Amino acid sequence: MKEIIIISGKGGTGKTSLVSAFSSLAENAVLCDADVDAADLHLIMSPRTGETHEFRSGHSAVINPEKCTQCGLCREMCRWNAISEDFEVDSIACEGCGVCWYFCPEKAIDFPENTCGEWFISDTRFGPMVHARLGIAEENSGKLVSLVRQKARELAEEKKLDMIITDGPPGVGCPVIASIGGADAVLIVTEPTVSGKHDMERVVQLAEHFRVPAMLCVNKFDLNAEIARDIEAFGREKGVECLGHIPFDPVFTRSMVQAQTVFEYAPDTDAARNVREIWNRVLTKLQD
Amino acid sequence: MIISIASGKGGTGKTTVATNLALSLGENVQLLDCDVEEPNAHLFIQPTFESTETVTTPVPQVDMEKCSLCGKCDEICQFRSIVVVGTTVLAFPELCHSCGGCMAVCPEKAITEIGRELGVIQKGWRGSLEFVHGKSRVGEAMSPPLIEKVREHISPEKLNIIDAPPGTSCPVIAAMRDTDFVLLVTEPTPFGLNDLKLAVGAVKILGIPCGLIINRSDLGDDRVKTYAEETGLPILMEIPFDRRIAEVYSRGEMLVDAIPGMREKFVELYDRITALTGGAGR
Ligand code: SF4
Ligand code: SF4
Numbered sequence: 001m002k003e004i005i006i007i008s009g010k011g012g013t014g015k016t017s018l019v020s021a022f023s024s025l026a027e028n029a030v031l032c033d034a035d036v037d038a039a040d041l042h043l044i045m046s047p048r049t050g051e052t053h054e055f056r057s058g059h060s061a062v063i064n065p066e067k068c069t070q071c072g073l074c075r076e077m078c079r080w081n082a083i084s085e086d087f088e089v090d091s092i093a094c095e096g097c098g099v100c101w102y103f104c105p106e107k108a109i110d111f112p113e114n115t116c117g118e119w120f121i122s123d124t125r126f127g128p129m130v131h132a133r134l135g136i137a138e139e140n141s142g143k144l145v146s147l148v149r150q151k152a153r154e155l156a157e158e159k160k161l162d163m164i165i166t167d168g169p170p171g172v173g174c175p176v177i178a179s180i181g182g183a184d185a186v187l188i189v190t191e192p193t194v195s196g197k198h199d200m201e202r203v204v205q206l207a208e209h210f211r212v213p214a215m216l217c218v219n220k221f222d223l224n225a226e227i228a229r230d231i232e233a234f235g236r237e238k239g240v241e242c243l244g245h246i247p248f249d250p251v252f253t254r255s256m257v258q259a260q261t262v263f264e265y266a267p268d269t270d271a272a273r274n275v276r277e278i279w280n281r282v283l284t285k286l287q288d
Numbered sequence: 289m290i291i292s293i294a295s296g297k298g299g300t301g302k303t304t305v306a307t308n309l310a311l312s313l314g315e316n317v318q319l320l321d322c323d324v325e326e327p328n329a330h331l332f333i334q335p336t337f338e339s340t341e342t343v344t345t346p347v348p349q350v351d352m353e354k355c356s357l358c359g360k361c362d363e364i365c366q367f368r369s370i371v372v373v374g375t376t377v378l379a380f381p382e383l384c385h386s387c388g389g390c391m392a393v394c395p396e397k398a399i400t401e402i403g404r405e406l407g408v409i410q411k412g413w414r415g416s417l418e419f420v421h422g423k424s425r426v427g428e429a430m431s432p433p434l435i436e437k438v439r440e441h442i443s444p445e446k447l448n449i450i451d452a453p454p455g456t457s458c459p460v461i462a463a464m465r466d467t468d469f470v471l472l473v474t475e476p477t478p479f480g481l482n483d484l485k486l487a488v489g490a491v492k493i494l495g496i497p498c499g500l501i502i503n504r505s506d507l508g509d510d511r512v513k514t515y516a517e518e519t520g521l522p523i524l525m526e527i528p529f530d531r532r533i534a535e536v537y538s539r540g541e542m543l544v545d546a547i548p549g550m551r552e553k554f555v556e557l558y559d560r561i562t563a564l565t566g567g568a569g570r
Contacts, residue, residue, distance in 0.1 A: 009326060010298040010299055010326050010328075010454070011297040011298030011299040011300075011454050012297065012298050012299005012300060013299060016479065037455040037456060037457050038296055038297045038454070038455055038456060038482070038483045038486055040297075040479045040482055040483070043478045043479060043482055058366070059366065077388070077392060079386065079387055079388055092461060092465065092493065092494070095385055095387060096366055097366055097367075097385055097387030097389055098364065098366045098387075098389065099364070099387050099388065099389040099392065102364050102389065102393065103392065103393075134456075134457060136456050136486060136489040136490050136493060137456065137457065137458075137461050137490050137493050137494075138457055138458075139457065139458050141455075141457050141458075142429060170297070170298045170454055170455070171298075171325040171326060171453070171454070171455075172325045172326065172424070172426065173325045173424065173428070173429055173430075173431050173459065174429035174430065174431075177427070177429050178429075191538075192538060193537055193538040193539075193540070194331045194332075194538065194539060194540030195303065195328040195331050195332075195540070196538075198326070198328060198331055199326050199328070202325075202326060202426065205426045206426055206427065209426055209427045210427070220534075223531075223534050223535060223538045224535065224538035224539065227538060227539075248534075250507055253477055253507050253508055256477055256478055256479060257477060257478060257508055257509050259478065
């Protein structure tokens, strides 16, 4: 079984449109939306949810005013300034470290587990999909990412599907780190802008750091052909092959508005043809 | 005053808005790029950097000569970043949240703190615009502490513009909280609307007034506008899709320098924000 993660350094490069397009080309794949912080793949996939599970992780402190003598030890020890002068815990600032709870001489602090999101196993017109929703302002997105990936793996085994296509989170921080470990390859989607190139360089370094093989494709390449070439050159230097280009085309936006993949909405466009080529190359690469 | 610019998701034009707004407003303005995983504002601002400082976070170091293997540090740590294994104590600094619990609990005073590098903070200028950003170390999972450090450079007497990271979880909350106004940049598409709703949810939790900028306002559909009307979210600016804008952006140039009339639009945007926050304007 192979798992490919599509990442982008930053959002807005067309990652989710590409993942959904791939899903209509792939046979025998499980889809996985690991962008748990702002999941979007479901907007095109319109999944029918089969299973919903709570995601619990971490704890936060709650002070019981009846028991609290306002001795101030917790405030003194809290490094997040999460405890107010009236001894209330600011749940947003609380890091869940438990130091106040552990040291409170009156045992006035509770430390319950948080429910910070949900994850789902669903059906789509292109096969099964695992996705999740992290509660707003919640931590532990890295853990939820690891969880959905693990579930996608189990599902692929159970259904005997030989591929997992994962829509990765943006950035180069905790969620992305959780999403690329152990993957067979990452496909970096980038756009030819000064900032796109910069983001791509960081994400290539990240893949290098975690020793995950990386490939590259350039979306909207005709917006700035010169930077597109620079990006490819940077990839070559780093041993990251560019699998292809996709022109700027509002057809991606239009198909998204219709909740369709580009192959459902406009299969006879250059954009769609280019995506197909990239997908075929991804498959070849994964066979090697 | 502190204005933070956020967007549920990246790629909506947040950095474009932050940099162009900062550059339009003349004196007494500071731009802080808190998107420390992928700081991009400097590519457009091209500041002359005058200082770089390495930022560290305290993590435990155990002196095994003193340690009695009591296991208390292992017991208090919520992040499994310090564990007693056999006759030794292992620390995993990349998992540590720097709460200081293990050091406080250790009966033998065997634990001291050493610095683990989170990234760097750089400060510089473009003309009269002061610029600060943080850049996390590659492979670093924890960005909020570095964001906090960037925010320590806020100058209360100035107008501070914060370019926040994307998303709705810890990093963006760290960047947005205690700011006077949040400007949400979105696109009029189903993705844009979905991400916008999440971002509005986060802003509501923090209780900060906010307004909307619709970028590429003529691509996509009307659902974002309808949502804004229904929820009473003021639309403060619309930027139509224009290949010229996309190309200027791709080259890393500033819209206010390259496109006539843009500067005035951003000044107008700022006036709307001050009107909404009850500020005196300029
Ligand atoms: S400082 Fe806190 S998080 Fe870090 S190892 Fe000690 S107890 Fe764990
Ligand atoms: S708390 Fe101190 S003495 Fe006890 S195991 Fe940890 S380091 Fe050793």
